[in-house]
Amino acid sequence: xxxxxxxxxxxxxxxxxxxxxxxxxxxxxxxxxxxxxxxxxxxxxxxxxxxxxxxxxxxxxxxxxxxxxxxxxxxxxxxxxxxxxxxxxxxxxxxxxxxxxxxxxxxxxxxxxxxxxxxxxxxxxxxxxxxxxxxxxxxxxxxxxxxxxxxxxxxxxxxxxxxxxxxxxxxxxxxxxxxxxxxxxxxxxxxxxxxxxxxxxxxxxxxxxxxxxxxxxxxxxxxx
Amino acid sequence: xxxxxxxxxxxxxxxxxxxxxxxxxxxxxxxxxxxxxxxxxxxxxxxxxxxxxxxxxxxxxxxxxxxxxxxxxxxxxxxxxxxxxxxxxxxxxxxxxxxxxxxxxxxxxxxxxxxxxxxxxxxxxxxxxxxxxxxxxxxxxxxxxxxxxxxxxxxxxxxxxxxxxxxxxxxxxxxxxxxxxxxxxxxxxxxxxxxxxxxxxxxxxxxxxxxxxxxxxxxxxxxxxxxxxxxxxxxxxxxxxxxxxxxxxxxxxxxxxxxxxxxxxxxxxxxxxxxxxxxxxxxxxxxxxxxxxxxxxxxxxx
Numbered sequence: 075x076x077x078x079x080x081x082x083x084x085x086x087x088x089x090x091x092x093x094x095x096x097x098x099x100x101x102x103x104x105x106x107x108x109x110x111x112x113x114x115x116x117x118x119x120x121x122x123x124x125x126x127x128x129x130x131x132x133x134x135x136x137x138x139x140x141x142x143x144x145x146x147x148x149x150x151x152x153x154x155x156x157x158x159x160x161x162x163x164x165x166x167x168x169x170x171x172x173x174x175x176x177x178x179x180x181x182x183x184x185x186x187x188x189x190x191x192x193x194x195x196x197x198x199x200x201x202x203x204x205x206x207x208x209x210x211x212x213x214x215x216x217x218x219x220x221x222x223x224x225x226x227x228x229x230x231x232x233x234x235x236x237x238x239x240x241x242x243x244x245x246x247x248x249x250x251x252x253x254x255x256x257x258x259x260x261x262x263x264x265x266x267x268x269x270x271x272x273x274x275x276x277x278x279x280x281x282x283x284x285x286x287x288x289x290x291x292x293x294x295x296x297x298x
Numbered sequence: 299x300x301x302x303x304x305x306x307x308x309x310x311x312x313x314x315x316x317x318x319x320x321x322x323x324x325x326x327x328x329x330x331x332x333x334x335x336x337x338x339x340x341x342x343x344x345x346x347x348x349x350x351x352x353x354x355x356x357x358x359x360x361x362x363x364x365x366x367x368x369x370x371x372x373x374x375x376x377x378x379x380x381x382x383x384x385x386x387x388x389x390x391x392x393x394x395x396x397x398x399x400x401x402x403x404x405x406x407x408x409x410x411x412x413x414x415x416x417x418x419x420x421x422x423x424x425x426x427x428x429x430x431x432x433x434x435x436x437x438x439x440x441x442x443x444x445x446x447x448x449x450x451x452x453x454x455x456x457x458x459x460x461x462x463x464x465x466x467x468x469x470x471x472x473x474x475x476x477x478x479x480x481x482x483x484x485x486x487x488x489x490x491x492x493x494x495x496x497x498x499x500x501x502x503x504x505x506x507x508x509x510x511x512x513x514x515x516x517x518x519x520x521x522x523x524x525x526x527x528x529x530x531x532x533x534x535x536x537x538x539x540x541x542x543x544x545x546x547x548x549x550x551x552x553x554x555x556x557x558x559x560x561x562x563x564x565x566x567x568x569x570x571x572x573x574x575x576x577x578x579x580x581x582x583x584x585x586x587x588x589x590x591x592x593x594x595x596x597x598x599x600x
Binding site: 212 | 340422503
């Protein structure tokens with residue numbers, strides 16, 4: 075009944091899901107960094123940076139991820155010559171997909187982190203300044219610890235959405251789960267079974283993440 | 299201008315801010331200059347590549363039909379998903395375990411799966427099991443995928459909307475002798491729908507964006523798909539991407555603005571209970587706040 079699984083070895087089922095996991099991890103790390111920078115810009119006292127951050131988030135959020143990913147391949151790689159340090163097409167497609175996912179997901183990470191900073195009452199910072207803490211101390215000891223604890227929940231949502239969004243990389247030929255499913259489903263007769271196998275794969279990826287981070291966000295939430 | 303991160307700037311901070319502004323401006327200008335130069339080198343700035351967009355042919359042949367398909371799929375998905383989502387959301391709050399558990403399983407299952415997988419599956423299912431003509435099949439597949447996914451997300455929004463109502467509403471309904479179904483249909487649901495209108499409108503943005511998946515993977519003739527035909531015809535890759543991105547941004551920006559206008563209006567309105575599920579609530583709906591377990595398929599709104 076599951077014979078069809080062994081007919082595919084480039085990539086195998088596990089191999090395809092491994093690519094999905096890799097896409098997720100690399101994009102998660104990248105968008106966390108870029109998203110934090112964007113959030114820092116959005117709350118900074120410099121108007122130009124604030125303007126850039128706001129414009130970036132509002133523009134990128136409203137463009138479909140598919141458009142961004144396809145653009146990285148047709149526009150960035152072919153026209154701008156952004157080859158991501160490799161000429162090998164498969165590796166390049168993978169890295170371009172990560173780039174597109176980071177550019178898109180960072181906008182949502184930025185909004186999550188910004189909302190976390192907004193949850194810290196202004197009075198706390200005022201009190202911290204009043205007892206003579208410097209800016210970096212206020213940030214390090216008072217604001218950021220509370221901000222990060224309150225955004226674990228929203229960031230978990232972004233991470234799970236990112237896991238599901240990695241399937242869009244199939245649009246530029248990255249050999250991940252969705253592309254393998256497309257191939258299998260077109261060649262094999264057991265549509266329902268194949269669908270179930272891949273659905274199960276994504277449930278396995280997202281369920282533990284959701285449960286763990288949900289538990290963590292409840293545990294670490296700042297009670298006010 | 300005091301915030302939690304910085305105080306009103308003194309002379310030193312003002313000087314520092316100016317310095318940061320200048321450095322950031324230079325970096326930004328360098329980036330833009332590189333983009334402009336590259337585009338110029340590759341001949342992407344030639345007027346002949348942009349000219350098509352000033353003629354009616356590019357719009358009537360490619361862009362407008364593509365946009366029409368995008369909107370058609372999004373509207374169909376919304377119209378079908380909304381009642382389905384309402385039913386699932388209410389079923390999930392049922393007192394009967396045999397209703398509550400299957401509904402919960404369906405909602406959690408379809409939220410956990412990427413919408414692209416649902417579309418691919420639906421497409422293949424229609425190929426094998428139905429006689430839908432092949433030129434209409436992509437639309438059917440895209441709408442099916444969007445409906446299954448968004449009905450589950452909307453189910454959670456409906457549930458959050460009902461749970462956000464004050465408890466006194468249903469207590470009062472019980473006190474005047476309404477049955478449970480009457481309480482739901484004439485007291486709770488109308489108020490919940492009002493409360494969640496902004497969240498529903500902003501879910502439309504997600505649906506509009508997801509239609510683009512069908513264009514690449516299933517050959518559905520939506521905006522992104524007609525863009526590639528357009529670019530093949532006029533050899534204007536970058537200009538066509540920019541125009542299509544701008545169309546999506548404008549369309550979704552209108553929806554987002556409408557949602558937040560609606561939210562503000564509902565909050566001010568005297569007749570509501572004050573419970574409003576804002577646009578950003580769509581994210582939170584997926585988290586634990588609503589009660590129940592932490593959803594598997596959380597993060598439904600990006």
